[in-house]
Amino acid sequence: MGSITFEEILDKLKNYDGEEVHIMEVCGTHTAAISENGIPSMLSPKIKLISGPGCPVCVTVTAVIDRLVELSMEENTIVLTFGDLIRVRGTHKSLADAKADGGHVRMVYSPMETVKLAKEDPSHTYVFAAIGFETTTPVYAMVLEEAVKENVKNLKLLTSLKTMPEVIRWVVKNGGGIDGFIAPGHVCAVTGSDTFKELSDELGIPFVVSGFEGKQLIMTIYALLQMKGKSGIKNLYKNVVTEEGNTKAKEVVEKYFEVSDASWRGMGKIKGSGMALIKEYADFDAGSIGLDEDHMPPGCCCASVLVGKLKPYECPLFGKTCTPDNAHGACMVSTEGSCYNYFVSGRR
Ligand code: SF4
Incomplete structure (x- = not known):
């Protein structure tokens, strides 16, 4: 940040009196870090932070939960899921409700556990709820790699995998008013910071790649303020994020997944915003295609919250x-x- 000290940056952000600036943090982990560090209270009221659509569980449409609930009630099927998803309601019930009603639902703590469970119990089909962004897709690809290697055929994925660039384009084109993006650090570690370059040029909005510590987030907000009105990418998370990203992770993803359309809570189907299993591995799919419907709980405004409205x-x-x-x-x-x-x- 040149010769300016961190204290001076803090002072400038607190006393900023220019035009109102709207900055979106796209990533759910950034939302958590910004909230935990009390960053909004360190900023001038003219710098508005908006939480975006980067929480994977939140953007999952109810059709996906409904399908998992349905699978959990099948006689020889066991649904495997990570923590948060189990409590999210589908159209009528959550996976936790399904479990209470006799459905077969198990939490897993490590993705590779899923291969082990399926291998040790060939009499059941194990369905792993594969939900997430560019950060977790390589993990699911590695699960498939292991399942193929071990010839495990009773493990399937129900995928609802999403990617960031298209949803960011959607948010800008369907609401707008955003002056800068805090680019998702974990996503960029996989994809590389270059992934947002074209988008930044097209939208004329700057992106700054940030880590998750309070100090770095402050520097990121300051950088976005400096870049307001111009396109460009700045990487302030260089110890983790490179321009080209993690080549190995990208290769394993390309082996099993291809770009697809995806349905998002509050936004509907967005072209090219997801990843689906390629045809060659369709036998590993537990019925992920066409899960587009979304019926939110009555009165819930998540759809508007997710797009910053x-x-x-x-x-x-x-x-x-x-x-x-x-x-x-x-x-x-x-x-x-x-x-x-x-x-x-x-x-x-
Ligand atoms: Fe958020 Fe309201 Fe939905 Fe609760 S009901 S999750 S507060 S939008």
Whole structure:
């Protein structure tokens, strides 16, 4: 940041009195870090941070949950899932509800556990809920790599995998008013910072790649303020993110997945915004195609929160009938969700 000290940066951000600036943090982990570090309170009221669509569980449409619930009720099928997803409601129930009703649902803590479970129990079909962004897709590809190597045929994936660039384009074109993006650090570690270059040029909006520490996020916001009105990528997370990304991770993803359209909560189907299993590995698919419908719980405003049109506390249910202990919508369930983070940190 040239010769300016961090204290001077803090002072400039606190006392900024120019035109209002709207900065979107796209990644759910950034939302959590910004909230935990109390960053909004360190900024001038003219610098507005907006939480974006980067919480994987929150953007998963109910059709995916419904399909998992349905599979869990099949006689010889066991659904495997990571933590947060189990509590997210589908059209009628969550996987936790399905489990209480006798459905076969198990939490897993490590992806490779799924291959081991399936291998040791060939009498059941194991369905792994493969939900996430560019960061987790290589992990699912590695699960497939292991399943192929071990000739495990009773492990399948229900995929709802998404990618960032197209949803960012969608958000800008369907709402706009965003002056800069805090580019997702974990995603960029896989894809490389170059992945946002073309998009930045096309939209004329700057992107700054950031890590997750409070100090780095402050520097990122300051950099975006300096770049306002211009396109460009700045990488402030150079110890983790390179321009080209993780070549090995990208190769393993390309072996098993291809670009597809994907359905997003609150945004509908966005062309080229997802990843689906390639035909050669279709036998590993538990029925992921065509899961597009989304029926949110009555009164839940997640759809508007996810695209930055509504602040979580503007939802009439926020903190009343919807809290982390009694979550009504997905954005309050996940620890990366906007509503959850605004609630636990008191962020405004
Ligand atoms: Fe949905 Fe609850 Fe957030 Fe309201 S506060 S948008 S009901 S998750």
